[in-house]
Amino acid sequence: EVQLVESGGGLVQPGGSLRLSCAASGFNFWEAEMNWIRQAPGKGLEWLSYIGGGGTTLNYAASVRGRFTISRDNAKNSLYLQMNDLRAEDTALYYCAVFGDYFDAFDIWGQGTMVTVSS
Amino acid sequence: DIQMTQSPSSLSASLGDRVSISCRASQSVVSYLNWYQQKPGQAPKLLIYGASNLQRGVPPRFSGTRSGTDFTLTITSVQPEDFGIYYCQQSFSSPRTFGQGTRLDIK
Numbered sequence: 203e204v205q206l207v208e209s210g211g212g213l214v215q216p217g218g219s220l221r222l223s224c225a226a227s228g229f230n231f232w233e234a235e236m237n238w239i240r241q242a243p244g245k246g247l248e249w250l251s252y253i254g255g256g257g258t259t260l261n262y263a264a265s266v267r268g269r270f271t272i273s274r275d276n277a278k279n280s281l282y283l284q285m286n287d288l289r290a291e292d293t294a295l296y297y298c299a300v301f302g303d304y305f306d307a308f309d310i311w312g313q314g315t316m317v318t319v320s321s
Numbered sequence: 322d323i324q325m326t327q328s329p330s331s332l333s334a335s336l337g338d339r340v341s342i343s344c345r346a347s348q349s350v351v352s353y354l355n356w357y358q359q360k361p362g363q364a365p366k367l368l369i370y371g372a373s374n375l376q377r378g379v380p381p382r383f384s385g386t387r388s389g390t391d392f393t394l395t396i397t398s399v400q401p402e403d404f405g406i407y408y409c410q411q412s413f414s415s416p417r418t419f420g421q422g423t424r425l426d427i428k
Contacts, residue, residue, distance in 0.1 A: 246408065246420075247357075249418070252417075261415050297365075304371055304374065305355065305370045305371035305412055307370035307371070307412060308355070308365070308367060309367045309376065311365060312364065313363075314364060
């Protein structure tokens with residue numbers, strides 16, 4: 203079964219750090235192009251970051267560039283998002299998602315992990 | 322950044338109705354336009370990719386069309402399970418941007 207399972211969310215104070223993980227199974231993770239997408243409570247979807255299969259091609263949204271770092275460990279079938287200098291506006295449900303074979307659509311999603319930034 | 326504007330922001334439909342949701346891109350995205358459905362408490366689900374290609378497993382009552390920078394998602398006969406929020410998303414350039422969403426309620 204194709205599956206993505208996020209973990210690592212929680213409550214953190216402003217200025218703090220958190221590392222999210224996404225465990226993949228059921229597909230060839232090492233060649234999959236992976237993304238992080240978030241959704242603030244009651245709001246829409248915001249793409250955050252992309253990493254190519256080899257781990258060397260990276261891309262970030264302006265809202266998180268310089269604060270968040272995407273990485274992967276293909277030996278562990280895992281994707282990560284290191285989040286530093288967290289702000290209240292980073293409070294959201296964080297999803298990992300896979301680019302599909304055509305038109306770079308997000309065709310596989312995890313269930314999300316919630317990050318709350320509050321003092 | 323490419324802005325994606327959806328309309329309407331919400332709509333109500335009766336079972337069996339034909340409904341259409343529009344999405345306009347602020348510049349050309351060619352056919353790099355995807356549609357997702359999100360139900361409460363669930364992750365988004367891909368419905369249509371490349372403007373008009375039905376994702377496997379998605380019922381054929383869903384369809385997508387393109388006219389320039391205007392895109393339309395159509396549900397030919399709304400079913401009870403079709404309630405939720407629909408998002409368009411461009412995958413032509415980075416950052417990948419989403420529309421603000423259209424909420425579909427079933428009367």
